[in-house]
Amino acid sequence: MASSTVCASAPIKAQITNGNAATQLRASRASVVSGRPVASRAVSLRSVRKTSPVVVEANQEKNMVQKIGNGLAALGLAASFALAPMDAAVASEFDIINTPAPAAGIVDDAGVLSKASSGTLVKKLQNVEKSTGFKLEVVTVRKLVFEPDVFAFADQVIENWFPTAELGDKVGVLLVNTSSKEGALVGGPAFMGTIGDDVVEGIVTENIPILTSEEKYNEAIISSVDRIQAILEGKEDPGGPKRAEKATGGNFKTKSETAANRNKFAGVVIGLLVIATAVPMIQYYGYIGGGNK
Template sequence: MIQQLKTRLNWGNLLPGFMISLFLTVIVGFWTTPALATGVYQVPALSSPSDTWVVEMDDVLSRSTEGRLNNTLSDLAKKTGYEVRFLTVHRLDYGETIDSFAEQVFKKWFPTPETAANQTLLVLDTINNNSAIKTGEKTQSLLTNEIAESVAQDTLKYPLRKGDKYNEAFIAASDRIATVLSGEPDPGAPIEEDNINVDSTFKSAEETNDTSATIIVVVLLIVATVVPMATYYYFQGNRS
């Protein structure tokens, strides 16, 4: 009977520490959960296609850049009938590629050959800067597959390779696409310069965020371990 009472007391004394540990473990798990992936079903429909040119699911563009892109693409559509959309996402569903994702979004937004004929869709996955471009049949008479791929892989990515310059990247892609679809000669991809890379002694913003997150997780894990032990010894000391 005495032994059973001691056991119950031990469990009663340890319960607060256990609850705190459980709570902190849940917090740690939530904190370290990666950003949710994006599937095609999460991409919003074009409720007003004539006014929707840039869809950002990962806010990497400034308001001024979005305004400039909207003006350029809106003017292009009014003058030529060719419509261009830009889409940014942060992470794709497991097993999804940027090409398959872009293809599905293109079909979701433009489900028939007639609605897709004069369309262009440029998609960027910002977690690894993979990009893909899809074009309609009519658009390909000017924006050929070769030029389109060069826009997605060269024009768009050149500023990104210089340091994730998303605003510069999309403006460059928009300007080149608008030039070609306006019937003017293709200005071509940017000429990449071979610069000597000097290792920076400063951490990037992403590295700083990762370091901060790691420190927080370590601290929470330490607290989750120490609090139950401290609680246990505290009650043990009081009992004695």
């Protein structure tokens, strides 16, 4: 009896199981047809994506490629700015600093020195070095952009041209900025100690600004070198030029000039009145006298 019960129940369980399986299968098919996958399948797919080393490595490689691409793009943009045409003044500043000290002692980047003045300066600089042991460099620039301060830029020049204390001890640099009409005189300890602050101030406040304001660049540089040469040779400072003062007097006449002009004007007016009165009377009497005859 028991066995029959078991046997009878087995088909029932099998039918239930098969029924559940069929129901699940139909639900799965229906979900696939409707475009909405079963939740358990979706979860399993997400879990596979998260845990699969192949997928993770592929994503990492993709992100790395994107980062490298972005970096190369930024680098290209920076390079385009770096390779763009540089301001001529900035380029000349770098050229002056990075170029070795000139053998002739002159760098006329502004192009204001005439051929005759350049020859005169070369001889003067050579004579200074031979007679005193001091070396003077002359530099002209159109304008300063990267380092606008003339003294700071002159310091950079001497530091790059003569990088050690021994090389720059007896060296000076005279700088003239033609656009700002100003200049600077810097040098090593021995050079500046011999020149003195008064001469430096005189050159940068008299020779350079006064003469460059009159567009006399050659005279400004040569007169500055003459003052430096005189001091280095132990002579008296010849001094700098004086700024010409413009006359500020008015156009007003003095009291005596005004009175004299008034008297002249009165005389002219009286004379005209006499003529205007006498001439018609003379004509009238002449007319009457002629009529009586």
